[in-house]
Amino acid sequence: MQILKKTNQKAYFIAKGLGAEKILLILKAKGLLGRGGANFPVWQKWQMVLNEPGDEKYIVCNADEGEPGTFKDKFILKNNAELVIEGLLIGAEIIKAKKAFIYLRGEYEYLIPKINKAIKLVKNKTKSKTEIEIIVGQGAYICGEETAIMHSIEGKRGQPTQKPPYPNEKGLFGKPTILNNVGTLAEVPLAIYYKDYNPNLRLHCLSGNVTKPGVYELPLGTKLKDLMKLGQPKNKIKAVYFGCFGGCMRYNPEMKISPEDICGKDCILGACTVIAVDENQSIVDVATNIAKFYEFESCGKCTPCREGTMRILALMENISLGNATRKDLKTLKELAEVIKETSFCGLGQSATNHILTALKYFKKEFEAKCK
Amino acid sequence: MDVYLINELRKIQKKEGYISEKAIRELNKKTGIPLSVLYGVATFYAKLNTQKQGKYVIEICNSPSCYVNGSLNLIKYLTKRLGIKSGDTSKNKKFSLHICSCIGCCDEAPAMLINGKPYTKLTKEKLESIFKKLK
Numbered sequence: 001m002q003i004l005k006k007t008n009q010k011a012y013f014i015a016k017g018l019g020a021e022k023i024l025l026i027l028k029a030k031g032l033l034g035r036g037g038a039n040f041p042v043w044q045k046w047q048m049v050l051n052e053p054g055d056e057k058y059i060v061c062n063a064d065e066g067e068p069g070t071f072k073d074k075f076i077l078k079n080n081a082e083l084v085i086e087g088l089l090i091g092a093e094i095i096k097a098k099k100a101f102i103y104l105r106g107e108y109e110y111l112i113p114k115i116n117k118a119i120k121l122v123k124n125k126t127k128s129k130t131e132i133e134i135i136v137g138q139g140a141y142i143c144g145e146e147t148a149i150m151h152s153i154e155g156k157r158g159q160p161t162q163k164p165p166y167p168n169e170k171g172l173f174g175k176p177t178i179l180n181n182v183g184t185l186a187e188v189p190l191a192i193y194y195k196d197y198n199p200n201l202r203l204h205c206l207s208g209n210v211t212k213p214g215v216y217e218l219p220l221g222t223k224l225k226d227l228m229k230l231g232q233p234k235n236k237i238k239a240v241y242f243g244c245f246g247g248c249m250r251y252n253p254e255m256k257i258s259p260e261d262i263c264g265k266d267c268i269l270g271a272c273t274v275i276a277v278d279e280n281q282s283i284v285d286v287a288t289n290i291a292k293f294y295e296f297e298s299c300g301k302c303t304p305c306r307e308g309t310m311r312i313l314a315l316m317e318n319i320s321l322g323n324a325t326r327k328d329l330k331t332l333k334e335l336a337e338v339i340k341e342t343s344f345c346g347l348g349q350s351a352t353n354h355i356l357t358a359l360k361y362f363k364k365e366f367e368a369k370c371k
Numbered sequence: 372m373d374v375y376l377i378n379e380l381r382k383i384q385k386k387e388g389y390i391s392e393k394a395i396r397e398l399n400k401k402t403g404i405p406l407s408v409l410y411g412v413a414t415f416y417a418k419l420n421t422q423k424q425g426k427y428v429i430e431i432c433n434s435p436s437c438y439v440n441g442s443l444n445l446i447k448y449l450t451k452r453l454g455i456k457s458g459d460t461s462k463n464k465k466f467s468l469h470i471c472s473c474i475g476c477c478d479e480a481p482a483m484l485i486n487g488k489p490y491t492k493l494t495k496e497k498l499e500s501i502f503k504k505l506k
Contacts, residue, residue, distance in 0.1 A: 066473065068434035069434075069436050071476070074475045106381070107471075107474040110487060110489065136381050137418075138380070138417070138418040141472060152377060153377070155375060155404070158415065158416070159415075206478075213436075213477065213480070277439055281439050286438070
């Protein structure tokens with residue numbers, strides 16, 4: 001696996017020797033895109049922060065991997081944390097940040113000793129003066145959102161705020177801030193150091209009804225059947241979910257796992273998360289389960305998401321118990337659309353994708369449950 | 372050294388098991404952060420508890436990857452075994468149970484955390500052998 005290769009901090013010294021502008025050109029030429037799910041070019045994000053005036057800037061590593069079915073960051077931190085720290089320090093060196101943060105989700109607190117060991121080692125080798133602080137999240141899905149994570153580090157409730165300004169202008173403590181995913185930062189040293197670096201490899205997190213779940217490093221655009229072959233499902237796969245926010249679709253073996261191929265079907269690919277659901281599962285029950293997740297995780301800031309996710313859950317429980325009518329299905333769809341259109345942040349806007357796509361691809365299962 | 376509130380609250384919880392009113396008042400005196408803000412933050416995050424917790428805090432995942440691998444049966448079993456619902460603490464103060472969102476152990480589902488340590492590929496039998504070791 002490319003992600004398990006070592007650079008032994010050599011990329012840091014290359015970056016220090018070449019300087020910011022040249023390194024950004026290298027990252028651009030190597031085609032490094034963000035691994036958090038938005039595929040934003042890394043050089044561009046870094047350039048924007050570099051261009052901002054002022055001496056006080058920050059870099060934050062987003063290790064708040066909360067999307068259900070996603071565990072690639074855990075895999076990287078467990079197996080190659082040094083790479084993440086090196087990437088973080090390279091970013092800090094480029095924008096001259098005196099302080100860097102790792103926002104680690106509380107559910108991964110057992111990784112802290114490993115991360116601390118990597119910090120000590122990489123800092124010793126590089127002699128970087130950037131201070132690294134680990135902030136331990138306390139169980140809030142919303143803190144994966146870029147403004148919410150900043151507020152959480154600042155000691156506030158982790159709720160999102162209006163954008164713009166984006167973190168690159170006004171991020172942590174109102175200062176220009178780079179926010180990168182664990183996976184992105186791990187790729188930075190690899191992209192700088194290895195001449196044969198392949199930017200198209202993605203860590204696919206496969207879980208659900210498969211006998212061999214796990215992290216698989218495959219090129220973007222791999223066919224679903226090839227991923228599923230690795231997962232070795234026991235029964236026939238009926239549906240695939242791209243995390244919770246990405247929605248679901250009917251399992252199509254020939255479907256390519258790429259943003260273009262999947263977004264055209266009303267789903268969002270995000271960070272290449274695939275949850276396989278086999279024919280023994282009821283999509284209505286899975287939808288009820290996911291509705292519970294969103295009802296629990298809504299941060300409460302805006303009405304559509306706070307009240308809407310609660311209503312969606314009530315409707316789904318009714319449908320699941322066989323107490324609903326066809327009219328309720330219409331209400332469900334309308335409500336899901338309203339939440340999607342009017343929620344404040346991206347998380348609220350995607351909280352009902354799973355309902356809309358399930359209604360599109362598995363409508364018969366819903367209808368069969370209705371009076 | 373800078374103080375980060377969320378880390379401070381975590382430290383208090385690690386030491387005392389939960390975030391008591393007394394602890395919040397002390398933190399208010401130490402940092403000058405208003406009580407309302409401190410309480411607002413402490414109650415926002417699912418992993419921070421303002422109620423006394425048991426010796427063993429169990430967080431069992433019920434997100435899709437665990438769900439399609441039978442987490443609901445385990446939750447029902449745990450609820451019955453411990454005699455408590457999600458969010459409650461047993462009378463002998465030994466166990467607290469929380470049904471939680473994804474803990475990132477989807478590749479070893481179904482899974483749970485006990486005092487932050489992951490236990491994976493759970494079955495009823497495995498749960499029993501884990502409980503036998505918890506004194």
